[in-house]
Amino acid sequence: MKVALFGYGKMGKMIEQIAVQRGHQIIAKIDVGTTEIDFTEMDVAIDFSMPSAAYGNIKQCITHNVPIISGTTGWLKDYDNAVTLCNEKKGAFIYASNYSLGVNIFFEMNAYLAKMMQHLDQYKIRLEEIHHTQKLDAPSGTAITLAEGILANSKYKNWSLDTGEKDEIVITSKRIDDVPGTHIVEYNCAVDSIEIKHTAHNREGFALGAVIAAEWIIGKTGVFTMRDVLNLG
Ligand SMILES: NC(=O)C1=CN([C@@H]2O[C@H](COP(=O)(O)OP(=O)(O)OC[C@H]3O[C@@H](n4cnc5c(N)ncnc54)[C@H](OP(=O)(O)O)[C@@H]3O)[C@@H](O)[C@H]2O)C=CC1
């Protein structure tokens, strides 16, 4: 397939490597300075750019009828607009806060655990994410998806960053050197604690998942998630 990369930073470069290994061709690398974009040859676009740029890139791809895989985090105030546009134009669009297979399994475990814990009021929940110091957004998109998974399966009413009320899930964001991405969900009480943790060792898993999503979406119409791609039900 002919792939256009929106954003050619750490992730764009890793996706290029994986896509080429899988026999695909990178036909455009669109970065902050790119002025002219030719959409005519693109089979699919993959956006790992910046929170301030993502929605504009997604709109352009949908408008030009190019399926778009969106990995950029921190732009979700415009997510519903992207969905509306995609449905209007009969486009194809996936957003995932995290494309790695491991994290998508972790999302399922998190929802299942939240359901089991929902009546055990003695446990207090804590969510922590650790990323490299260049990360622009906090909390991470993955931490937000984890919090949403807990909200859907528990009595918690909201999430908040650093401090919160009793009925809120508090997320702590840490920024340390080159950490690719670590997420921890912990339930703690006086007698014990239960913890689930995902640690990315590098960025390959994110990139492979994004390329698999790009392969999957070609020929489809609609708004999808990684649950659809991975057939998680
Ligand atoms: N969903 C997932 O699985 C994952 C998501 N991410 C997310 O992906 C995004 C990118 O991460 P990462 O590659 O590490 O970040 P980088 O900062 O390394 O790369 C971002 C790139 O986007 C470029 N850019 C800036 N503005 C635009 C624009 N208008 N159009 C196209 N490109 C632009 C930047 O250019 P310049 O440097 O010139 O400003 C830079 O090259 C982040 O939001 C991150 O949170 C990261 C990993 C996994």
Ligand SMILES: O=C(O)C1=N[C@H](C(=O)O)C[C@H](O)C1
């Ligand atoms: O910025 C990153 O690097 C990452 N961002 C994503 C997020 O915000 O959850 C996914 C991954 O953890 C790496």
